[in-house]
Amino acid sequence: MISSRHFLPVALGLFSLPIAVFAQETTATEAAKPETVSVHALIVKALNTNLELRAKRIDPEIQGYRVDGAWGAFDPVLSLGGVYEKSSKPQNYRDFLSNGSIIVDPKARIFEEENIRLQGGISGRLPTGTQLELANTVSRLENTSNRRPVSLLAGGPLYSPEYQAGTTLTITQPLLKDFGPGANLAEVRLAKSTRLVSENELRGTVEKVIAQVVNACFEINFAQENILVKQQAIDLAGNLVRENQRRVDEGRMSPIEVSQSQSRLAEAREELILARNFLAQRQNTLSELTREEFVFDAPAYIIDTTQATLPEPSLNRETLVHTALENNPAYLAAIETAKGEDIRIVYAKNQRLPRVDLRGTLGYTGIEDGWTKSFYDYGNRDTPDWSAGVIISVPLTGKVGKARVNESIARKRQAVLNIKRTEVELYSAIDTALRDISSARERAALVKDSVRFATDSYNAEEKRLVSGLTTSYNVATQMRDFSQTRTRALAADVDLQKAITQLYLVQGVLSSQLKIDISVAP
Structure with a gap:
C-alpha cells in the first residue's frame, strides 16, 4: 500500500512535469525518444505544406492575372x-x-x-477614353x-x-x-480591389491555420499529460487490488472488497484507452495541418510549447475592438468589397450617359x-x-443604363450591411473570448483547490480503509474523483491558452503576437 506521505508529493508533483512527455512505459531497450519540435517549427511547416492554405494562396495570384488582363485593354494592337x-x-x-x-x-x-x-x-x-x-x-x-x-x-x-x-x-x-479614367479604369480598379479582398481572405486563412496548429499542440500536450494521470490512476488502483487481496488472504477483509477495487482498476484502464484515443485524434489533426500526405502510424512529436505561450491580452474592450477593426482580415475584406461597389456605381452612372x-x-x-x-x-x-x-x-429609353445604376446601388447597400454584420460578429467573438478567458482563469484557480481537496480526501479515505472504517468502494470513488479532478485541472489550463489564442485570432494579430512574419503575396 502507498501511504499518504509518499503519495502526496507524487500527486502534487505531476503538475511540475515538463510539457509534452509521452505517456508510454519505456525501457532501456526501446527505440530512441521521438523528435522534439517547437510549435513555431510546426507552424512554419503548416504554412508551407497545408493543402487548404496552398489552395487559398492561388486566389491572389489569379486576381493578379486579372489585374494584368484589365490593363491589357490599353495595350496597342497591331493589325x-x-x-x-x-x-x-x-x-x-x-x-x-x-x-x-x-x-x-x-x-x-x-x-x-x-x-x-x-x-x-x-x-x-488611353485611360482618358x-x-x-x-x-x-x-x-x-x-x-x-x-x-x-x-x-x-x-x-x-x-x-x-x-x-x-x-x-x-x-x-x-x-x-x-466612356470619358475619363473613372469609366475607362473601372475594370482595372475592380480587379485591384478584388485582389485586395483575396489577400485579406488569404491572411485570414493563414491566421486560422496558425490558431489550429497552436490549439492542436496544446491539446496534444493535454492528452499526453492526461495519459500520465490515467496511468498513475491505474497504478494506484492496481496497488489497491493487491493490498486488498493480501488482506483477504490474511482474513482481515471480505472478498467483495477485492471485487470493488478490481472494478475501479478496470474503469481506470478504460479511461486510459479513451485518453490514448484522444491523443491519437489530436495527432491526426496536427498531421492534417502540417503534412502534404497523410502517413499512417507516423511517429509523434514531443512538442515544445515554450515559444507558443502568448502574452496576457488587454481586457479593455475598446482597445480590443479598435485593434480588431484595424487588423481583422474578414472585416478589412468586407470594407474593400464595399469600395469595389463604389467603383461599379461610378462606372454604371457613366455608361448611362449618351455617347x-x-x-x-x-x-x-x-x-x-x-x-x-x-x-x-x-x-x-x-x-x-x-x-x-x-x-x-442616345438610347431612346435608357432602361439598361438605369437598371445597371440601380443594381450597383443595391450591391453597395448589401456590402454596407455585410460590413455591419462582420462588425457585430467581431464584437460578439471578442466578448465570447473575454468570457472564455475569465471562465478558464476562474476554473484554473478553483480546480487547483479541488486537486488539493481531492488529494486529502483520497488519502484520508485510504487511512480509513486500513482501519476498517470504510469500504474499497468509497476508496475507489475518491480515487476516481481525484483522477478526474487532475484531468480537469489540465483541461482548464489548456482552455485558457485556447481562449487567449482565439482572442488574438479574432483581432487578426495572432501571427504578430507569436512573432511570426507572414506574407500573403502570391
Missing part, C-alpha cells in the same frame, strides 16, 4: 492583313459610259478587275479601265497597273459616355506605278486630307 480579289461583272450603260467606253461589243461591257490589297495599322485606347488608330493601306489595282494604253491626250490611265497607298490617323475622343464622340482624321494618299513609289507620292500633295465631326448616340 496586318492582305486580300486578293478577282471579279468579272457586267456594267450597266451608265457605268459603261463613265469608263469612257464607246465600243458596242457586248463583251466590252464586262468589267474585269484583279486587285491585291495590303493593310496594316496600330490602334489603342481617347482612341487612336494609325492605318496604312497599299493596293495593286488592275482592271479593264487601266489596262488601256497610257495616253494623256486620250485621257487614259497614268499607270497600268495602279499602285495606290493611303495613311490615315484617326482620333476619337468620347465626351460623355458623344469627337472624331477627326488626318491622312495622305498617293498613286504610282510601284509599291514603294505610291508612298513617295505623298510629297506631291500640298495639304493632307482631313475630317472632323461629332457622332451622337
Whole structure:
C-alpha cells in the first residue's frame, strides 16, 4: 500500500512535469525518444505544406492575372492583313459610259478587275477614353479601265497597273459616355480591389491555420499529460487490488472488497484507452495541418510549447475592438468589397450617359506605278486630307443604363450591411473570448483547490480503509474523483491558452503576437 506521505508529493508533483512527455512505459531497450519540435517549427511547416492554405494562396495570384488582363485593354494592337480579289461583272450603260467606253461589243461591257490589297495599322485606347488608330493601306489595282494604253491626250490611265497607298490617323475622343479614367479604369480598379479582398481572405486563412496548429499542440500536450494521470490512476488502483487481496488472504477483509477495487482498476484502464484515443485524434489533426500526405502510424512529436505561450491580452474592450477593426482580415475584406461597389456605381452612372464622340482624321494618299513609289507620292500633295465631326448616340429609353445604376446601388447597400454584420460578429467573438478567458482563469484557480481537496480526501479515505472504517468502494470513488479532478485541472489550463489564442485570432494579430512574419503575396 502507498501511504499518504509518499503519495502526496507524487500527486502534487505531476503538475511540475515538463510539457509534452509521452505517456508510454519505456525501457532501456526501446527505440530512441521521438523528435522534439517547437510549435513555431510546426507552424512554419503548416504554412508551407497545408493543402487548404496552398489552395487559398492561388486566389491572389489569379486576381493578379486579372489585374494584368484589365490593363491589357490599353495595350496597342497591331493589325496586318492582305486580300486578293478577282471579279468579272457586267456594267450597266451608265457605268459603261463613265469608263469612257464607246465600243458596242457586248463583251466590252464586262468589267474585269484583279486587285491585291495590303493593310496594316496600330490602334489603342488611353485611360482618358481617347482612341487612336494609325492605318496604312497599299493596293495593286488592275482592271479593264487601266489596262488601256497610257495616253494623256486620250485621257487614259497614268499607270497600268495602279499602285495606290493611303495613311490615315484617326482620333476619337468620347465626351460623355466612356470619358475619363473613372469609366475607362473601372475594370482595372475592380480587379485591384478584388485582389485586395483575396489577400485579406488569404491572411485570414493563414491566421486560422496558425490558431489550429497552436490549439492542436496544446491539446496534444493535454492528452499526453492526461495519459500520465490515467496511468498513475491505474497504478494506484492496481496497488489497491493487491493490498486488498493480501488482506483477504490474511482474513482481515471480505472478498467483495477485492471485487470493488478490481472494478475501479478496470474503469481506470478504460479511461486510459479513451485518453490514448484522444491523443491519437489530436495527432491526426496536427498531421492534417502540417503534412502534404497523410502517413499512417507516423511517429509523434514531443512538442515544445515554450515559444507558443502568448502574452496576457488587454481586457479593455475598446482597445480590443479598435485593434480588431484595424487588423481583422474578414472585416478589412468586407470594407474593400464595399469600395469595389463604389467603383461599379461610378462606372454604371457613366455608361448611362449618351455617347458623344469627337472624331477627326488626318491622312495622305498617293498613286504610282510601284509599291514603294505610291508612298513617295505623298510629297506631291500640298495639304493632307482631313475630317472632323461629332457622332451622337442616345438610347431612346435608357432602361439598361438605369437598371445597371440601380443594381450597383443595391450591391453597395448589401456590402454596407455585410460590413455591419462582420462588425457585430467581431464584437460578439471578442466578448465570447473575454468570457472564455475569465471562465478558464476562474476554473484554473478553483480546480487547483479541488486537486488539493481531492488529494486529502483520497488519502484520508485510504487511512480509513486500513482501519476498517470504510469500504474499497468509497476508496475507489475518491480515487476516481481525484483522477478526474487532475484531468480537469489540465483541461482548464489548456482552455485558457485556447481562449487567449482565439482572442488574438479574432483581432487578426495572432501571427504578430507569436512573432511570426507572414506574407500573403502570391
